[in-house]
Every structure is written in structure tokens, then in C-alpha cells.
Amino acid sequence: MFLIAAGIALQFAIYVVLLVLFSQYFVYFYWICVLVSLVMALFISTWKSKLAYKIAWIIPILLVPLIGGVMFIILGGARDPHYHREETRRTLKRQLPSRLSTTDLMRYGPDAMQQAWYLGHAALCPAYTNTETAYFSSGASFFPNFLEELEQAKDYIFLEYFIIAEGSMWSDVLDILTRKAAQGVDVRVIYDGVGSAATLPINYPDQLHARGILCRVFQPLLPVLSIHQNNRDHRKICVIDGVTGFVSGLNMADEYIDRKERFGYWKDNALRLRGEAVWSLTVFFLTMWDHQNPRSDFRLFRPRTLPPLNTTGGIVVPYTDTPNPADTVCADLHLQMITKAKRYLYLTTPYLAIDETITSALCTAARSGVDVRIMPPHIPDKKVVFAVTQSNYPVLLEAGARIYEFTPGFIHSKTVVADDLYASVGSCNLDYRSFYLQFENGVWLCGDPAVLSVRDDFLQTLEVCQEITLADCRTLPLFRRLLQSIYRLFAPLF
Template sequence: MVNCCYSSGGETVKRIWSYLTHRVVIVSLLIALQAAVLLIMTLVFQAYFVPFYFIMVALSLLVVLYIIGSRSDPAYKIAWIIPILALPVFGGLLYLIFGGRKLSRRGQRRMRPVARRFEAAVSPGCVLSELAVSDPSAAAQARYLLNAAHCPPYRNTECEYFPLGDDAYPKMLEAIESAERFIFLEYFIIEEGRMWNSILELLVKKAGEGVDVRLIYDDFGCIMTLPADYRQMLEKRGIHCRVFNPFRPILSSSFNNRDHRKILVVDGNTAFTGGINLADEYINARVKHGHWKDTALSVRGDAAWSFTVMFLSMWDYLTGEDEDYERFRPTLPPSAVAAGVVQPYCDTPLDYEPVSETAYLNLINRAERYVYINTPYLIVSSQMMTALCAAAKSGVDVRITTPHIPDKKLVFTLTRAHYEELLEAGVKIYEYTPGFLHAKSFVSDDRHAVVGTINLDYRSLNLHFECAALLYETPCIADIKRDYLSTLELCEPITLAQCRGVPFYTRLLRAVLRLFAPLM
């Protein structure tokens, strides 16, 4: 009995020690220490050097003027201007440290030549001119993505839609097993378990066969799921690996920029994207927030080339290499003619071009009959709110599905804060009662759809590296619509009475959260 108690106590001590020495705790403490030192220095200077107070106030006013004149979203401006004016001594300084929404200047210098190589590698072809003749409205959307994101549309691409991660997972394994030249993976979250371990086993095997295996993962996304030296562990097993934006103990706005993309490319012929990360909850091998509803898309054929170049451009950015993209061109003969157009696209925080949001807005504004939306977070800008409400008031059947079991309670509260205004306009809202809905998809009028990694929140639309595929008249659009309607059978419709019946303190919290939504 004593030994049992001793063993139990020893395990508890080990767990506590493991937690206290975790790099998240250490890095967070170091950042907090820097913030405390900065605060103390400011207070000391203010007390012993009176002009310092006026200097800091002047700095805050200049920062406010800069924010007002910037091209940022109005909600983002308000979210910063209020705390700056409320705390004029510290507010301007806080914005200079944390308020940046673009890459650092060093990051931008590294990204520019990569972006030029990306643009040169993806040829526009003749699809857009053909589309302009058959459907000018669809051509306008495609032209925007080509001009703003340098991402062209393709024909000769077969698509397969997966309504669950459980369905996509075996197809991903099958594609990896078939690799002969290269396997590229770029994911926000990776966690050891059934899904990742089985994929890793295959990757090590293929690397041993001479296949070029490369992996990119976001350090912040994996900070609680992978050890700090995981990259080195993979390199020893033959997998080339790079970590996006390592989490360092430095006060910096670079924390805002994350690689939220999910890409698997095999031999340049086949690519996967969607909401699915490489962790067990995404295939429901582990219960986390109830049943996990996610979606994914595979493309086989010409459009896979854009995903190949997306990965290579990020690889070059992280390594500083100047890769010859042409040597990764598919070697298989052209795929059979497939119906429809597929346009993979990516979005970066390199500029102020809201590619992801504009693509969504174009779908909403051009819809004639219906728009069905899956999103885990509904934290929309004023432009998006106006578009959704205007579409519903125009007679378009606008439906939005969100989770019923949240992964982040404050974000979930903020999501629900937008319900009432949308419902009043005629938008229909549903919550996925079995658990957490992580899917990010749009489908409209049986002709257009988007499946990708892009959430309806400020971070996805403005701060993260993201990707998706725009589909036009492809056969799988019917599958996307069918899955959406069948999912509604598992959902609870939200009513205006429910929204208006919340307590006063909940309304107050929602109002505060909406004010600072762009900073969350």
C-alpha cells in the first residue's frame, strides 16, 4: 500500500515537473518577464522623467492616426484604438509590439522572390478565356483569384469529396503508398496517435525507397502535441522537415502569422486539402468535443500542380533555397478529361489583399438560389455580415452550420453573438449537436463550391497562411450539397427566441467580445 501511494505520488511529481518544464510554460514566463520589465521601466521613466509621459501619449496618438489611415479592416482598427486611447501611456507601445498583421520586413524580403517564382511556375493557360465565353460570372471569380493570388483555374482534374476525416484518411494512406517521386505534407497540427503514426510509418518506408519526403508543420499549432526536437527526430528517419515560425521567447507580432494550411501532395498528380489535421480526433479515433465533423477534398490531375507549387514556395521561404519547381512536374500522362473547373488558391498575410474573404463574398453575392456554409467559427466582418444579410433578404436560401460543442468557449460565445442579426435578416443557423464541426466549406446553386482550411474569423481571413479549392460545375459539388443537407438532420435549428432569451450578462459579454473579436 505504501509502495502504491509512493508510486502514485512520484507520478504526480513527474507530471507537475513535466508541465513546469514544458517549453510553453518556459517561453510564456520569459515573454511575461519581458512584458513586466517593459511595464516597470515605463512606470519608472514616467515617475522620474515627466516629459516621458507626454512622449508616450504623443506616440499613442501617432499610432492611432496611423491605424486610422491604414488599410486594415475597420473592426481591427476599432479593437486597437479603444485600448490605446484608454491607456495612452502603454497603448501605442503595445500596438507597435503586438499589432502588426503583416509579416516582418525580414519575412517579406524573403517571401517576395518566392512569390515571384510561384507566379512564374503556375501558368494561366486558356481555361479562363474559355470560361469567360461560357459563364462570365464564374470567369470574374476565377479572374480575381488569378490576379490577386496568382492562382489559375484548371480543367482535366478529378475531385473527390470526403464528408468526414474518417473517409479521407484511408485515401491519404493509399496515395502515400503509391508515391514514386515525392511526398509533400504541410499541416497546422500533428499529434502522435493512430493517424499520424500510421502515416509516419509509411513516410519512413517511402523515404527508405528513395522517395523525397518533406514535411512542414506550424510550431504554435504543434506546441502541445510534439516535442521541441521533433524536427531532428524526423530528419534522422529520412524525412526532411521544417518548422514554421518557431515559438520563441520574444515580444513580437510575428506570433500572429501562422501556417494554417493542410496540404498533402503525392508526385504532383494528387493533392489533398480541407480542415483535417494529422491527429486522432480528426478521424474520430479519439473523442474530443464529441463527434468530429470535418471535410476534405482530393484533386487528381492538372490542378494538383498548384498545391505542389504552394508547398514548394513555403519550403523555399523556410529554407532560403531556390528550388527548380519544374523538376517536380508530374511525369504521368495527362489525366482523362474531367468535367468542370478546379481552382486551388492560397492566401498570405504578405499584403492587405483579403483573398479568402473576397472569394467567399463573391460566392455569396453571386448566389441566386442558395448558399450553404460550414464553419467552426462565425466571427464575421461588417462586409461579410452585410453580404449574408443582403443575400437572405433578396430571397437566397442562406444556411450556416456551426458546432454545438465548442473547442474554445469564448470563441463559441462570440460565434453565438452574431446569430441574432443574421436570423433577423432571414439567415438560417444550425448547430451540429453530435459534437464539434470543424469543416470549412461553401456550396451554392449546384454550380460553385469551396473546400479548404479557411475559417470565418479574422485570423484565418487576415493573419494566417491558408489554402482552398474553388470548384465550378464539378461532379463532386452534388456530393458536397448532399452531405450538407444530411448533416442538417443532426443539427439543432437556432431560433430568434433562443437568441433574445439570453441573460443580460451574456449579452454584455458578447458585446465586449465582438468589440475585440479581431484580436482574439
């Protein structure tokens, strides 16, 4: 809504200026803009994307024909980013061959086999068994172990995060990175150019280089029109010597570990991997590093040995997704986990801006007797996006799903757990941006002890949540309910 309002205001100002300066030509100019907008709307209608996403853009383009197309180019039209997909897929095929047979995958049933098969063959993210996991239910519990693991690095440390912010958390990490770099450890950092634009100075890569740390900024924010600024690196990956790795919902900033209060208590999580599956995280990082740099020799980063592991035979699948329209890994995986749930399905997400496919799947699961529970925040970080989140409540509640807002503050965890059998932990929100516009990553688990840890975390967190009922939604003023309907229409834009 803000984008549309801003577009209308800007268009009106431009109209006034043009009317004064070129009054005799204004009518012709206006109809040329309308014609261009109609052509662009027709182009979008043939675009390979979700129908709701296309409709959400066609409306503002037709309402504000003068600049609607420019808004789309900057904020919505970049489903084909600066990303060498075929070359990357060749690298994944070469570096990440399938390791488990169909018999291995069938041990947990045909539903588990199908999910693992999809990740291994469509997403080129193979399954592993010889991997130890540890789940951290908060940033505060994660961080001490994270620092301990960084201290153990002997060969390399790879960090890739959407946001890095100068402060207490990053200072502790940076001290270790600097010391390790001085010891000869290969230390590399990737951060997103938009996610960290307000938290780091523009010359920060030079500052890290002075410490012996290699750094790359993913698509730096530029003050020019660009169709690629909308595709961001939202991944959260840490790799240490190819032996230990972390995936999480949290970034490198103080609020994620409760050293700084923002929006009440900040609830986040992380998952540590140790063993064979960490090689996938290593490959993910190096392919992103090669995204804008010379090609890496992957052989140099293969761990020589693995430490003794306490594994139970569960399946661990690190996965990644891209903004390319041919890659919808996060959306597809969420859809599979929803449709294959038999007893319960618990989800945590900071944002709930879902398309009709996911909405329909959640509603169908609830109507089929699955205990569907969704946990968004009670205190939002973005009020407009929170309004979009709440606009999805009525249709889900009517179908029998249950919604619990996290009352102590802002929940930033992104988890799915079902039937004591499957779980996913990672960077992907339940929204259009994560599903279709950003680079994301996570870990799918099956039969692994961490699955029960994710479940227990959800159930314990329920104790401090407020359940939202259909009666709560229906008592809202008519104006707010009308706004919610509009928000749902434009949900893909947020």
C-alpha cells in the same frame, strides 16, 4: 476580452512597482506612455486594414497605454510578414500560367468566369479542367484513402499542416513516410511553429531527419517580442508525385479522424485532386519550402505522365492566400461567392468572427431571397471565440439567414457551396485571422461533381443540427447580450 483584462492587470502591477521605485518620476513616465499610445493609435488609423480591425486595437491601446502598444506589436501589427511576396508572385506567374480561355470559363456563365478570372489574374491561381476530384465528408472516411495514396508514392511526398501531433494518426502516416524515404522517395514536411508547439518536441525536425525525412518549421515560437509571431501557416496540403493531392480542414492529429474524442464528435472534411490541378499544390508547397531555404528547381517535380482520369469538364482552381495586406484572396473569394449566389448559399465554419463587409453581404443575400444557412459548432473548442461567434447571430437572423449549430460536437469543416454550381473546400475559417493574418489554401470548384457532394454533406449534417432562432437570442439575459455586443466590437482580436 482576456487580452484586455490581462493587459489592465499587468499594467496595474507595473504601475505599482514604478510608483514605489520611481515615485518622483511616475507622472512624467505615465504621460510619456499616453503620448506614445496616442501616436500609435494615429498610426493604426492610417494603416491599410479593415476599419473594425483598427478600432478593435485602438481601444485597448488607449485603455492600457503602458503595454497596449506591445500587445499590438506581438498580436496585431504583423500584416507584413517574413514573406518575399514579389519573388513568390514571379514564381507563380512563371510556374502557373493561365491555362483556360475566357470562352472556356464562360461555359458556366459570367459569374463563374468572374470568380475564376479573379483567382487566375489577381491571385495567380489558374483554373484547370483535366482534374478528377473526390470529396470526403469526414476525417474517418478520408484517412484510409490518404494512407493508400501515400503508399503509391514513387518520387516525392510533400506534407504541410498547421498541427502535427504525436499519436495514432501521425504514427500511421510516419511509418509510411519512413519506409518511403528509405526507398528513395523525397519526403518533406512543413508544420507551423505555433500550431504544433504544444504537440511536438522542439527537436522534432532532427527526429524526422534521422528517418530520412526533410522537415522545416514555419516561424518557430520564440520567447522574444516579435512582430511576425502572429502570422501562421494554417494551410493543409499533401502532394504525392505531383499527380495526387489533398486539401482539407483537418490536421494531423487523432481527433480529426475520430480516434480521440475532443468536444464531442469532430466533424471535418477533405478533397482529393488527381490530375493537372495538383501542380498548383506542388508549387504552393515549394514556394513555402523556399520561404526560408534555398530555391527549388521546379522542373524536377513536374509529373512525367498523368494517370487515366474520370473527369467531367468541371473547373478546379487550387488557391492560396498570405497575410500580406495586398493579398486578401480568401476574403475576396468568400465575398464573391456570397454576392453571386442566386438560390442558396450554405457555409460551414468552426468560428464566425466576420467583418462588416462579409456580414453585410450575407444579410443582403438573405434579404434578396437567397437561402443563406450557416453551420457553426454547438460544442466549442474555444469558449471566448464561441461567444464571438454567437454574437453575430442576431444581425444575421434578423436579415433572414438561418443558423444551425452542429449538436453532436465540434464542426471543423470550412466549406461554401452555392446554387449547385460553386463550392470551396479548404483551410480558411470565417474569421479575421484566416482572412487577413494567416497563410491559407483551398480549392474553388465550378460545375464539378464534388460541388454536389459538398451540398449533400451539408444537407445530411442538418439532420443532427439545432436551428437557432431570433427568439433564442432575445431570451438571453441582458448581461449576456451586452457581452455579445462587446465581443462583436473586439471580434478582430480573436
